[in-house]
Amino acid sequence: MTIEELEQIAASVRRENAAYDYEVNVCMDLACASQGADKLKEALLKSAETSGKKVLVRRTGCMGPCSHGPLVRVDPDETLYHKVHAGHARAIVAGLGGPPVAELQCDLNEHFDSQVRVVLENAGYIDPEKIDDYIARDGYKALLTVLTEMTPSGVIHRVTESGLRGRGGGGYPTGLKWSTVAKAVGDMKYVVCNGDEGDPGAFMDRSVMEGDPHRVLEGMAIAAYAVGAGKGFIYVRAEYPVAVSRLTTALREARRRGLLGNNICNTPFSFDIEIRLGAGAFVCGEETALIASIEGRRGTPKPRPPYPAMSGLWGKPTLINNVETYANIAPIVRNGGRWFFNMGSERSKGTKVFALTGKIANTGLVEVPMGIKLREIIERIGGGVPAGHTFKAVQTGGPSGGCIPAEMLDIGVSYDALLKMGSIMGSGGMIVMDDTSCMVNVARFFVEFCMTESCGKCIPCRAGTAQMFTLLTRICSGTGTMKDLELLEELCSTVKEASLCGLGQTAPNPVLSTLKYFRNEYVEHIVHKRCPAGVCAIQVPAEVTA
């Protein structure tokens, strides 16, 4: 495969598509599929056949606003239809060329206008199982350019220049990580993609792997060239069967096209990728535990140093990045580091994909430039909390993150700002809560998650989260005392400072941040035996009289 051949493929796909007058794109991501998108696609195909019009019906990945699904977008006019069912197929096809079907049309301009799509640029436009669709949208161009025109250090320089930081949560500078692995000495090096997305309410990585799998493979191959690795692993959780099957298809197609394997693009560079399935342990998203799991051992973290960049898989230098980080690489290579650097805030560059969930009108996937105000994400893009309710807090970063109250919504989203507020960027889950959520109960939920997901290796996390859960359960049930609250705060401090890995060190964050901003709710539960949101069932003990 050479760049000329790549362009030929792209041209022939564009020619094929030009033969159609209309393109009907059906979102078949999980949320839409679960509401009958596959039947809808069948119906659309049937109606298109009998209509006599030249219509291309295409399956695509996630279009974004999942709560409006199943979604259909008709091109070239970009008409978006929401809540479409198989019964609507005939009307949609009949309406092609005329005015759009009014009853299905949805106005989500506000939702889309403030978004900037880099990682999700192909989501909703390509069939994830067709490599040619990806190639037609400049896919693999970056890889072949890198292999034929750039040195590995040139690639690293470009990534460093972009200011990209790890999208898995920690925000470690990607360029620095790459150059460390590149400098590490070893006859064999590995590149690993962390697709073990486990935060409750987070589904960004799943959507990328399912909707645009080649983007991840291309990013990994570029990384492998830059750091000198010959083999890659994608670690995906087995709970994502669709992602696994899409990735498997993508790998097969990329190998067939000669974009993976030996002597890619007739250069000495050889690279291939294997998929490894996670067995459902949250802790395996921690890099040392992930390595242990890939090696076939029990998934428990190890103290660092040595860092995986020096001694990772089977003791070899290993580069581990998150799905979304790899998904950013090809556009950075294509458009240049400065292009990426010019988006975002001072110390957080580019865009970030968030999974917007909870008490909000437009749940789904959004991609926004870093530095955007939380208020804009929640009120403009998300459409705000349901009518009649008031916004209370937004939880970011999953079980390692914290709750941010209404008075802080005007702060721009960046790694540093979120950390300052007692939360973290995390992988990008964003759970919106209104006045029907009890913050003590929310903290209890996340602590329970960390307790059951703790690997059990170190004492502060294993026993500490369990004790925190017991104390929070007491407070929620109205039997807690102010002494319990004191003890809880002391436990939080030890679990945070003394735990071995990131899971334990961040497990107290949901408690600490709710204590910081919603302490009165804790006190209400303890002193007045009352749950302000009416969530916790508190049994008021009968007055004991002598």
Added chain:
Amino acid sequence: MNVEVDVKTLVIDEQEVSARAGQTILEVARENDISIPTLCHLDGLSDVGACRLCLVEIKGSNKLAPACVTNVQEGMEVSTDTDRLRKHRRVILELLFAERNHICSVCVSNGHCELQTLAQEQGLTHVRLPYRNPNLPVDASHERFTADHNRCILCTRCVRVCAEIEGAHVWDVMGRGIDSMIITDLHEDWGASSCTRCGKCVQVCPTGALFDKSKIGSDHPKYPDFLPYLNLMREAR
């Protein structure tokens, strides 16, 4: 002949000490009679950094570092006994006492227990946390030894000594989080397992979780000091 030795000098608790490159803070501290509490560490076994009792403060870093797996560096300034560390050690010990059923008065290791000794050293007079009182089994199926899971602190010394020294790897960990448990083979009874009956695990167990049946009700001191000697002799061979 010129033999190059890479020597580092550092400060531990305001005491200037020297060390070979590659030594851990714990090794160097103990060489100089500076005591750092440990539970999962045992001379002669690999380190896992799991008990978090040996955490120390290093000047210039806000993060606490486990002394058993942190290598010395030139000019390092280490504090092993600050208020912050004492507070965390206390909570960690409390967590251990509340996690399972540690009742010293009826334990074979009473008076010889590392957990008990540490608690005494740290001045732990009571536990503020709610006791979990889990219902755990006692495996007495082995003809010579007994495993009482009520007293286990999951330090994994038995797992490591069996895998690394005896080479049998009979012990391992099952489950995760608060439900983790030490098991023999694939959760078979100890007596029916592939145990070689060497008894090393009993000697390295810091509490009364693994004990010799013949010692019930009497003093049961343990002698884990054979390990470094054994390693030395094996290397010399």
